[in-house]
Amino acid sequence: MKMRKILSGLALVALSCAAQADGLESKLEELGKMxxxxxxxxxxxxxxxxxxxxxxxxxxxxxxxxxxYRFKWLDASGFMVGGEETWKQVLIYGKARQTIQTVAPVPQAVDFRLQLQSPENTVNPSN
Amino acid sequence: MISIGKTSRMALCVATFSMLAGCAQTGSPLIGNGNVSYGDSKGVELVSNEFGSTDLQRLAENMTRSLVQVPSIRGKRLTLADVQNKTSEYIDTAEITKSIRVQLMKAGTVRFVADVSHMEGQTQELMRQNQSGLYDKSKSKKIGKMVGADFRLTGGISSIVKKNSDIKDVYYKLSLELVDNETGELVWADEQEIRKTSRR
Structure with a gap:
């Protein structure tokens, strides 16, 4: 149990470091380029x-x-946990910033992916 | 010469059949003419500005994420109490709390015990096992062993509707609170808001 907590803590530290290092690129799943x-x-x-x-x-x-947007939650093995989230719609005014906050649904979630889609986006038809 | 012609015709037939078979599409396991389709149950539904599936899912999800962060309820027993519908439209508020219950149980942080709506079924089951004479007494569940809930989840949903000739604006507010059954103390409360605006 103690070892599990340590591993979970290490995974989170690695996640935080990774998030800072690559600008969260690896955590984003854009449905087309916003x-x-x-x-x-x-x-x-x-x-x-x-x-x-x-x-x-x-x-x-x-x-x-x-x-x-919606979040996908992954456990230490990369499996999706906590079920499928519902899509949410957020309105961002011109030249404004919008903060979205969330909490993992289950303690087993150690990693995440953020799915994003904007109606005004560009999709490369060759992809 | 004749035999070569026959062979050629047969080869042509085989080739034609093969081409047709190659071009044919595999049949989908679909019954119906294609006018009906399954959609994304988690998609944002904006068919009208009445309370919809996305509102229910969003409210339940946000409330659960708020509740799951309360350390004092870990491992405790909860019941679902009434969530009053104070809006002008029909909303099955029990479905909101049921979704919260499902998500909390998946998180494994709390346990739920029989609430008022389940009490009749629970009582009937115990009576059947103990008083019908049909069950082996040593294997039937005993009366008087039910456990009381530590907390009850209660609240209400209200709305404000404004409209003019062009716009209809609906504002929903769901307020939920968790009450300690023994002390009557409020241990958690949160509210979630939704605004939906439609143009005529």
Missing amino acids: DHVKVEAARVVKRNELINIQVELANDSTRPQVVF
């Missing part, structure tokens, strides 16, 4: 045995932008 909305920053911290995530989205256009 033209106006960018993921500016993300913070990951473990509280009460659950991962807490805060992601900051920035709209660089002058018009309001809609973004759809």
Whole structure:
């Protein structure tokens, strides 16, 4: 049990380091390239045995932008845990930043993926 | 010469059949003419601005994530109490709390015991096992062993509707609270808001 907690802690430290090192690129799953909305920053911290995530989205256009998002939670083996989340819609005003916060649904979740989709995006038809 | 012609015709037939078979598509295991399809049950539903599936899922998910962070309820027993619907439309509020219960049980942080709505079924089951005379007494579940809940989840959902000739705006607020059954103390409370605006 103690070893499991240590491993879980190490996994989270590695996750936080990875998140800072590669700018969370590996954690993002964009459904097409968002033209106006960018993921500016993300913070990951473990509280009460659950991962807490805060992601900051920035709209660089002058018009309001809609973004759809949801998190996928993975255990230490890379399996999805906590079931499938519902898609959420967030409105970001022109030139504004929007913070989205969430908590892992289960203590087994040690990693995550953020799925993002903006109606105003670019999709390369060859891909 | 004749035999070569026959062979050629046969080869042509075989080749034609092979080509047709190669071009044919595999049949889908679908019954119906394709006018009906399954959609994404987790997608954002905005068919109208009445309370919908996405609202239910979002409220339940957000409330669960808030509840699961309360350390004092870990390993405790909960029941679902009434969530009053104070809106002008029909909302099955029990479905919101049932979704919260499912998600909390998946998280494994709390346990749920029989609430008011399950009490009749629970009592009937115990009576059947103990008083019908059909069961082996040594293997039937005993009366008087039920456990009481430490906390009850209760609350209400309300709405404000505003409309003019162009716009209809609906604002929903779900408030939930967790009450300590022994002390009556409020150990957790949270509220979630939803705004839906539609143009005519």
